[in-house]
Amino acid sequence: MSDTPVQTSATVLTVRQVQDYHAMTLVAPAIAERFRPGQFVAAAVGGAHTARLVRRCFGVHEVKSDYGGTVEVVFADTEPGTGWLAGLRSRDQLDLVGPLGRPFRLPRDPVGCVLTGGGPGAASLFALADTLLRRGCKVHFVLAGPSARQVFGSRMAQRVGDTAAIVTEDGSVGEEGTLDDVLPRVLQETGADVVYGCGPTDLLRTITQIAGELGLPSQVSVEEFLQRTGACGTGLCMTCMLPVHGEDGVTRMVRACADGPVLRGDRVRWSDLGTIPFDALGAPRVLSVTEGGSR
Amino acid sequence: MSDRVRTALGPLELPSPVLTAAGCGGTGRELAPFFDLGRLGAFTTTSVTAQPRAGRPTPRVAETPSGLLTAMGMPGPGIETFLERDLPWLVEQDVRTIVSLAGHSVEEFAELAHRLRGVPGVAAVEVNVACPNVADRGRMFARHPAAAAAAIRAVRDGTRPGTPVLAKLAPDATDIVTIALACVDAGADGLTLINTMEGMAIDTGTLRPALTGVSGGLSGPALRPVAVRCVYQVHAALPHTPIIGTGGVATGLDALELILAGASAVAVGTALFHDPLAVPRVLRELEEALAARRIERLADAVGLAHRPAGFVPPQVRPHEPEKERTP
Ligand SMILES: Cc1cc2nc3c(=O)[nH]c(=O)nc-3n(C[C@H](O)[C@H](O)[C@H](O)COP(=O)(O)O)c2cc1C
Numbered sequence: 001m002s003d004t005p006v007q008t009s010a011t012v013l014t015v016r017q018v019q020d021y022h023a024m025t026l027v028a029p030a031i032a033e034r035f036r037p038g039q040f041v042a043a044a045v046g047g048a049h050t051a052r053l054v055r056r057c058f059g060v061h062e063v064k065s066d067y068g069g070t071v072e073v074v075f076a077d078t079e080p081g082t083g084w085l086a087g088l089r090s091r092d093q094l095d096l097v098g099p100l101g102r103p104f105r106l107p108r109d110p111v112g113c114v115l116t117g118g119g120p121g122a123a124s125l126f127a128l129a130d131t132l133l134r135r136g137c138k139v140h141f142v143l144a145g146p147s148a149r150q151v152f153g154s155r156m157a158q159r160v161g162d163t164a165a166i167v168t169e170d171g172s173v174g175e176e177g178t179l180d181d182v183l184p185r186v187l188q189e190t191g192a193d194v195v196y197g198c199g200p201t202d203l204l205r206t207i208t209q210i211a212g213e214l215g216l217p218s219q220v221s222v223e224e225f226l227q228r229t230g231a232c233g234t235g236l237c238m239t240c241m242l243p244v245h246g247e248d249g250v251t252r253m254v255r256a257c258a259d260g261p262v263l264r265g266d267r268v269r270w271s272d273l274g275t276i277p278f279d280a281l282g283a284p285r286v287l288s289v290t291e292g293g294s295r
Numbered sequence: 296m297s298d299r300v301r302t303a304l305g306p307l308e309l310p311s312p313v314l315t316a317a318g319c320g321g322t323g324r325e326l327a328p329f330f331d332l333g334r335l336g337a338f339t340t341t342s343v344t345a346q347p348r349a350g351r352p353t354p355r356v357a358e359t360p361s362g363l364l365t366a367m368g369m370p371g372p373g374i375e376t377f378l379e380r381d382l383p384w385l386v387e388q389d390v391r392t393i394v395s396l397a398g399h400s401v402e403e404f405a406e407l408a409h410r411l412r413g414v415p416g417v418a419a420v421e422v423n424v425a426c427p428n429v430a431d432r433g434r435m436f437a438r439h440p441a442a443a444a445a446a447i448r449a450v451r452d453g454t455r456p457g458t459p460v461l462a463k464l465a466p467d468a469t470d471i472v473t474i475a476l477a478c479v480d481a482g483a484d485g486l487t488l489i490n491t492m493e494g495m496a497i498d499t500g501t502l503r504p505a506l507t508g509v510s511g512g513l514s515g516p517a518l519r520p521v522a523v524r525c526v527y528q529v530h531a532a533l534p535h536t537p538i539i540g541t542g543g544v545a546t547g548l549d550a551l552e553l554i555l556a557g558a559s560a561v562a563v564g565t566a567l568f569h570d571p572l573a574v575p576r577v578l579r580e581l582e583e584a585l586a587a588r589r590i591e592r593l594a595d596a597v598g599l600a601h602r603p604a605g606f607v608p609p610q611v612r613p614h615e616p617e618k619e620r621t622p
Contacts, residue, residue, distance in 0.1 A: 004328035051361040232568035235325040239356040282347035
């Protein structure tokens with residue numbers, strides 16, 4: 001076992017539609033054996049003669065030992081690249097690089113953990129739950145989304161979690177409301193020690209804020225930001241940058257892929273995503289149209 | 296690596312002609328898990344600036360047909376951190392390193408060369424003249440022969456005589472040959488052709504430019520014909536100046552195309568984002584392609600496309616279809 005990523009030609013085992021998303025299981029032993037929860041894989045889309053050069057990054061829902069090792073990813077079909085992926089069938093080959101990025105940090109002791117998220121990103125929480133449960137931790141799920149079709153894994157959460165709360169804006173599954181209505185209560189009721197999050201960026205911001213108000217540490221995966229901004233997944237291209245302040249108080253632009261995707265929630269400058277904060281290291285000192293050039 | 300692929304950029308001998316392109320190989324550490332960096336002809340660093348630079352806000356990249364548009368804003372740690380943290384790591388790994396420099400004025404180029412002078416582990420210095428010149432209302436050095444030449448002269452003067460200085464040119468010039476001649480006159484020992492070409496994409500969902508930088512640099516296979524043209528034209532005018540061909544190299548045959556146009560080495564950029572193993576693969580495919588053509592030494596292939604039409608080259612044996620992999 002090694003913690004370095006590999007590039008491999010994975011074989012598609014199954015592709016299933018799950019609510020609004022697609023769940024794809026791939027035979028990729030070298031990735032499965034190296035994987036740690038929170039890491040992701042980067043898929044090349046479009047086949048051998050593709051004109052699409054950006055790798056699509058997905059968190060891993062679960063790894064299994066079947067067929068020497070499988071990984072399952074969950075994704076939304078939002079653009080031609082993910083559309084191509086959704087069209088793959090059993091026995092097709094997919095060029096995958098992984099596992100990539102920094103995993104969730106795990107508690108040393110068997111503590112209480114709240115795992116919260118929404119959208120296809122919530123899938124990453126299940127691999128984490130598996131590891132936490134095996135370490136004797138308590139796992140409490142809080143899944144949120146606009147409606148039932150955007151909440152991945154609600155039944156699974158009820159099955160594997162010690163508790164599971166579901167909340168949708170339209171009440172089509174679980175309680176009617178938003179994460180703000182439910183997360184503080186769950187944190188208090190369960191006496192959780194740590195909060196883990198994965199899902200849409202706005203949700204991560206809410207998670208961090210609520211955890212912070214209760215003095216709890218949060219670890220969140222900025223997978224969705226990476227999907228929107230990144231091109232390689234391997235830390236080369238420097239396009240998935242977000243502002244994070246360090247222990248020394250200095251804000252730096254860091255890569256969502258290689259410095260994340262799991263980050264301490266309280267370190268991310270959520271309101272400044274998509275900007276270079278004026279006090280960030282290396283921020284332009286004067287605003288000008290020509291500043292920077294294109295290269 | 297076989298002798299077939301050995302090459303040289305003037306005095307700089309390289310066991311392999313396949314390099315990483317500036318700004319596309321990270322710090323080297325990101326590629327190291329995938330292949331032995333010793334197999335690189337050379338590693339070209341991201342352009343190093345005088346001060347740390349955060350670069351542009353996201354989105355910095357847009358996917359276009361067979362290409363990428365990027366507007367990075369020259370992000371980097373600045374030369375001080377580069378010299379403390381990044382270069383020593385490359386030296387430790389025994390990676391031949393070409394250090395790319397980016398200045399926003401001639402003085403800044405001079406200062407950067409001065410800081411680099413005598414630092415161990417610098418195989419060559421590449422001057423990225425696709426930078427906005429603050430003294431010229433932000434117009435790129437690369438667009439004006441005199442401005443490009445001034446930047447090259449500043450770096451050449453500040454660099455040890457034994458260390459080659461390469462001018463990295465952008466295709467967005469009225470006549471790239473004029474720029475190349477000016478750079479060679481100013482002391483450039485070699486040329487890296489080409490940097491990205493300015494392009495633009497508009498997001499039809501948001502109805503706004505796709506990049507925060509509005510326009511960006513086009514790279515990847517979409518750029519390759521432009522690179523081939525630039526290398527061909529410049530090699531015709533300067534047959535004795537070594538050229539690193541850059542632009543859309545994703546396969547061994549792509550590399551061969553640039554070599555036939557006149558490049559003595561090639562650098563792989565965007566393809567690394569899609570395939571972290573692109574460099575060893577391109578090298579293997581290039582070796583096979585040379586062997587299939589019975590070209591014993593890479594040097595024999597450099598500029599071969601300039602031969603007159605009547606010349607009968609060694610033919611590829613017809614029953615061995617070549618694997619092609621053109622993104
Ligand atoms: C994300 C990105 C960053 C780049 N950074 C630099 C740089 O720092 N300095 C430079 O001279 N060229 C830079 N380039 C240009 C490349 O080195 C190369 O010239 C160009 O992309 C064409 O080659 P390619 O099609 O193989 O990518 C960059 C290109 C990209 C896509």
